[in-house]
Amino acid sequence: MTIDWVGIEAKWREKWDESKEFEIEPNEKEKKFVTVAYPYPNSPQHIGHGRTYTLADVHSRYLRMKGYNVLFPMGFHYTGTPILGMAKRVENNDSELIEGLKKLYDVPEGKIREFIDPVRIADYFHEEIKAGMIEMGYSIDWRREFTTIDRGYQKFIEWQIGKLKENNLIIQGSHPVGWCPNDQNPVSQHDTQGDVEPDFTEYILIKFRLGEEIIPTATLRPETIFGVTNLWINPETSYKRIEVNGEKWITSSECAYKLSFQNKDVQVIEEIRGSELVGKKVSFPNRDDVIILPASFVQSYTGTGIVMSVPAHAPYDYQALKDLKADSNEKVRKETEGIDPIPIIHTQGFGEIPSEEIIEKFGITNQLDPKLEDATKELYNKEFYEGSLKENTFQFYNKKVSEVKDQIKDWLEQRGNSDKLLEMTNSPVRCRCGTECVVKILNNQWFLDYGNKSWKEKAVKCFEKMGILPPEISSEFNYVVGWLKERACARQQGLGTKLPWDKDWIVESLSDSVIYMAYYIISRYVNDKLIFAENLSDQFFDYVFLGIGDSKSVSESTKIDQKTIDQIRSDFRYFYPVDSRHSGRDLVPNHLAFFVMNHVAIFPEDLWPKEIVVNGSVLMEGKKMSKSMGNIIPLRKAIREFGADPIRLAIVISAELLQDADFNMDSVNSIKNKLESLMYECKKYQRVEINNLEPEDSWILTKLQALVRDTTESIERMRLREALHHVLFEFESSLHWYQKRTSAKKRENIDGILHKILSTRVVILSPFAPHIAEEMWEKLGNTGFASQTKWPSYEGDNFDLSSIQSEELLKSIIDDISNILNVTKMTPSKIIIYTADDFKTKTYHAILEAIVNGQTNMGQIMKELIANPETQEVKKNPDFVQKTIKDVLSEPMTLRNSKLRIQNFDEKNLIKNELTSLVKNDFGVEITVYSESDPEIYDPKNKAHTARPFKPAILIE
Numbered sequence: 001m002t003i004d005w006v007g008i009e010a011k012w013r014e015k016w017d018e019s020k021e022f023e024i025e026p027n028e029k030e031k032k033f034v035t036v037a038y039p040y041p042n043s044p045q046h047i048g049h050g051r052t053y054t055l056a057d058v059h060s061r062y063l064r065m066k067g068y069n070v071l072f073p074m075g076f077h078y079t080g081t082p083i084l085g086m087a088k089r090v091e092n093n094d095s096e097l098i099e100g101l102k103k104l105y106d107v108p109e110g111k112i113r114e115f116i117d118p119v120r121i122a123d124y125f126h127e128e129i130k131a132g133m134i135e136m137g138y139s140i141d142w143r144r145e146f147t148t149i150d151r152g153y154q155k156f157i158e159w160q161i162g163k164l165k166e167n168n169l170i171i172q173g174s175h176p177v178g179w180c181p182n183d184q185n186p187v188s189q190h191d192t193q194g195d196v197e198p199d200f201t202e203y204i205l206i207k208f209r210l211g212e213e214i215i216p217t218a219t220l221r222p223e224t225i226f227g228v229t230n231l232w233i234n235p236e237t238s239y240k241r242i243e244v245n246g247e248k249w250i251t252s253s254e255c256a257y258k259l260s261f262q263n264k265d266v267q268v269i270e271e272i273r274g275s276e277l278v279g280k281k282v283s284f285p286n287r288d289d290v291i292i293l294p295a296s297f298v299q300s301y302t303g304t305g306i307v308m309s310v311p312a313h314a315p316y317d318y319q320a321l322k323d324l325k326a327d328s329n330e331k332v333r334k335e336t337e338g339i340d341p342i343p344i345i346h347t348q349g350f351g352e353i354p355s356e357e358i359i360e361k362f363g364i365t366n367q368l369d370p371k372l373e374d375a376t377k378e379l380y381n382k383e384f385y386e387g388s389l390k391e392n393t394f395q396f397y398n399k400k401v402s403e404v405k406d407q408i409k410d411w412l413e414q415r416g417n418s419d420k421l422l423e424m425t426n427s428p429v430r431c432r433c434g435t436e437c438v439v440k441i442l443n444n445q446w447f448l449d450y451g452n453k454s455w456k457e458k459a460v461k462c463f464e465k466m467g468i469l470p471p472e473i474s475s476e477f478n479y480v481v482g483w484l485k486e487r488a489c490a491r492q493q494g495l496g497t498k499l500p501w502d503k504d505w506i507v508e509s510l511s512d513s514v515i516y517m518a519y520y521i522i523s524r525y526v527n528d529k530l531i532f533a534e535n536l537s538d539q540f541f542d543y544v545f546l547g548i549g550d551s552k553s554v555s556e557s558t559k560i561d562q563k564t565i566d567q568i569r570s571d572f573r574y575f576y577p578v579d580s581r582h583s584g585r586d587l588v589p590n591h592l593a594f595f596v597m598n599h600v601a602i603f604p605e606d607l608w609p610k611e612i613v614v615n616g617s618v619l620m621e622g623k624k625m626s627k628s629m630g631n632i633i634p635l636r637k638a639i640r641e642f643g644a645d646p647i648r649l650a651i652v653i654s655a656e657l658l659q660d661a662d663f664n665m666d667s668v669n670s671i672k673n674k675l676e677s678l679m680y681e682c683k684k685y686q687r688v689e690i691n692n693l694e695p696e697d698s699w700i701l702t703k704l705q706a707l708v709r710d711t712t713e714s715i716e717r718m719r720l721r722e723a724l725h726h727v728l729f730e731f732e733s734s735l736h737w738y739q740k741r742t743s744a745k746k747r748e749n750i751d752g753i754l755h756k757i758l759s760t761r762v763v764i765l766s767p768f769a770p771h772i773a774e775e776m777w778e779k780l781g782n783t784g785f786a787s788q789t790k791w792p793s794y795e796g797d798n799f800d801l802s803s804i805q806s807e808e809l810l811k812s813i814i815d816d817i818s819n820i821l822n823v824t825k826m827t828p829s830k831i832i833i834y835t836a837d838d839f840k841t842k843t844y845h846a847i848l849e850a851i852v853n854g855q856t857n858m859g860q861i862m863k864e865l866i867a868n869p870e871t872q873e874v875k876k877n878p879d880f881v882q883k884t885i886k887d888v889l890s891e892p893m894t895l896r897n898s899k900l901r902i903q904n905f906d907e908k909n910l911i912k913n914e915l916t917s918l919v920k921n922d923f924g925v926e927i928t929v930y931s932e933s934d935p936e937i938y939d940p941k942n943k944a945h946t947a948r949p950f951k952p953a954i955l956i957e
């Protein structure tokens, strides 16, 4: 049987729509406000995008069934430059882009021509993404939808950014930023290929003198200046003579280019080959005759393309010097004569020349060996934390490296012997336009003062108070906040909102997307034309969000009627704060951190976000999804092919939160099969009254309670993979046993029980696979929506524990009989079972109690048993005690506890009443049951005395 997924899903979406199921207004219930980072519409959604939204939707649907009034809204983020760049490429007839739009995304030809207008691009993909979200069955309140270039939203952003400025959290100054020289715009993660955040480090430039000229070398270790033996230059590379703020410098071409973005006036004079500089001698205060030598490891794109050599402490330098000293060319060898490492740092555990030792340790043989990188790192770390300077460092003698670094930096700077160079640490970072980004010092720019200490402290407090799922990601947030520094918050290009006080600038995309969840409360009124963007003033937002002022005067100044203002304020008070924020892991270091930073800056503590849920990305058949791999499947296409529910489940079941989810066709197909067989079951049973529970009925209903409990607990921790596993698969073996028991008894009155089981399973499946769950619910003859059904409750301690114990015993006896028959290959004519007597049962409980209380020592347990007159007879049977201890220890804790609670357990009667039909069914014979102390016992093989509680003895004839 196959299911018409598309038909069924459309049917239920229409019904939800008619019932206005997800249009959420404040009511008497407790609320939950669940949000996801809104999408940036520059392409359609693919399966990978589906993950975060699906997880948030499952979460929302679950909370709704738990009885909360759950608001789950959605907006669209138009802000920024990527769409602008795309429009330009369309205008220039970029064939690669246009082919991609046509082939990969199925954009109609006529539409593409409109794409020279960036807003048309955003609008097109906005509708595309929205249609996909609807088709996925996301329970979104679409009445609250907006885009970030809507006038109302812009008013809101003007208020937000004004508020930050008012609180002195926006400053004007000069700070380094990642920069696209082509777009003349700062870049951050959203603007780069592969979504990387530009990251940079400040190097110190040490100015060596070559006559009139300066040869700068970049270093992170200014203290090693005292150990310099020579400079390295790459003879094969071309360098530039440049004028830098009036001085004459020589650097690599790349360095000259980088310097020109860092507040330096750079004029290129002429080119010069590296080889021309080899053999020249430079000087430095206290030092003359520092020779420039050739080295192939020197790269023109790092630093200045010229390196100072400190062979005693830098493994690269040591190895390069060693290589030169062994050169076949005699002239080269001669130049190195008399150049020997100058040790300047003493570190415990190292001898005179640490780099020599570490090179030996790593087994390095030449200067192009990649292991040099690790050797360098290890030695740098050791010397930084544990090293101190030697006598030959003059006034810095005996100081610790970690403490002296800044002093030496100042000392160099004050004498005009140094400068600075900012390097991109994770280069190359490419802008979406294809240009390689640089570090630029931006002057008189508007910055968010994310480096502000008291601001950070507030954010840390918020992170400490909030729930973070999964918990292991918490430390990452602390790390990110620790490293946050000033961040440019405005751009000169792109879609968005102008800075209210400086209209040449546009608020950038990671700054206008931080507290927008508050705007969902207002957007619904704007969309319904109950209020108009023109009327939204700072005073209005102050009142609605912060309770500043009063509605009467806000009404007077904004011309919005007072009742509406009061209504909006009360909506906001009801829905805020955000109860759960879902997002991908890539947004931890930026969006999620800024989301918290901005909330704590603008809102009082009771409105700070309460939870963040972070998920990993999605792989396709084990590989990263990318355009170049050609393995991107647009979400809507996949829905048409597989149905939305199978995709939802395949995404959820493949990984827990932080792991990467592997989407593959096998899992989609196996899920489809599973749902189809469940559907088939649902058609078979109708609601029938259940009365007179047989033992196996109590047992399966207890198992059902356990299923609900386990599923609930997993969802509460957002372990959705585990939860879905419970719902779909883990109940099968229980059902199998139940069917075995009931068919052995030839029962025909179990439809009611099976209906109840299926209905419960369908209800807890509903948040995951909402469409098909409604269809199953209907087929089961239930009324209303599965998605509106109350989440089943479970009573922690009211499970029928004795039923679990009984069925476990029956299962184990059946297993034992099969094993004996397998081993002996006999055909049974008679099976006799002996149960333990009362004395053993009493003793068993004493042993069980001792073990549950933590006593597992056989001797100790024996002592206690003998000390008790009730059990002292046991001294005649130490073997029984030993075996029983083993029995108990091999059982799970839960079973031990439940056995302890159920003291009176009539094993003999249970076996008599319940095992007979099973044995008859499985092995075709009757059983006889004795207690080992029965007077009329039939025990030809003298087996009865080996019986133990829950381990009856078995005789097969």
Ligand SMILES: [Zn+2]
Residues within 6 Å of the ligand: 180, 181, 182, 183, 431, 432, 433, 434, 435
């Ligand atoms: Zn660019």
